[in-house]
Amino acid sequence: MDDIKVCKRCRKLFQAYRNENCPNCEEDLDRIFERARDYLYDHRHENMISLAKALEEKEADILYLVRAGRLSFDSAEGSGLLCEQCGRPIASGRVCDDCKNSVYKSLGEMAARDSAKNAPPVRSDDKFRQKSSSYIDEIARRDR
Ligand SMILES: [Zn+2]
Ligand SMILES: [Zn+2]
Known part of the structure; x- marks a missing residue:
């Protein structure tokens, strides 16, 4: 039509x-x-x-x-x-070319920022938390 x-x-x-x-x-x-x-x-x-x-x-x-x-x-x-x-x-x-480039640049920066946000933070107390959680596991097992 x-x-x-x-x-x-x-x-x-x-x-x-x-x-x-x-x-x-x-x-x-x-x-x-x-x-x-x-x-x-x-x-x-x-x-x-x-x-x-x-x-x-x-x-x-x-x-x-x-x-x-x-x-x-x-x-x-x-x-x-x-x-x-x-x-x-x-x-x-x-x-213009500048604006075209800056659009791509800001898209790239946004993607980089997002992936940084999603990555697990490296913390010094991770080891401690692992130890303490296994300790709690042990108590739980003992109480059973
Ligand atoms: Zn016409
Ligand atoms: Zn422009």
């Missing part, structure tokens, strides 16, 4: 398969993508805004293609993308 969705780009209803845009918009975006890719091939140092201006396309469409990972820029500043964690400009994706 096909879902009826509202196209995110033109707000028209359409039968959705797996796209979030209607077929018309997907065609538009494909066309924009091809032009943008060709343009960027010759103009590596463009940014999102100047590219949109050069192609006479909407910045939102360029941004959509960048977010979808179809277009990328040489410079992080040019992409118009910001890290979702720290707000720094990034060239592609959702978070």
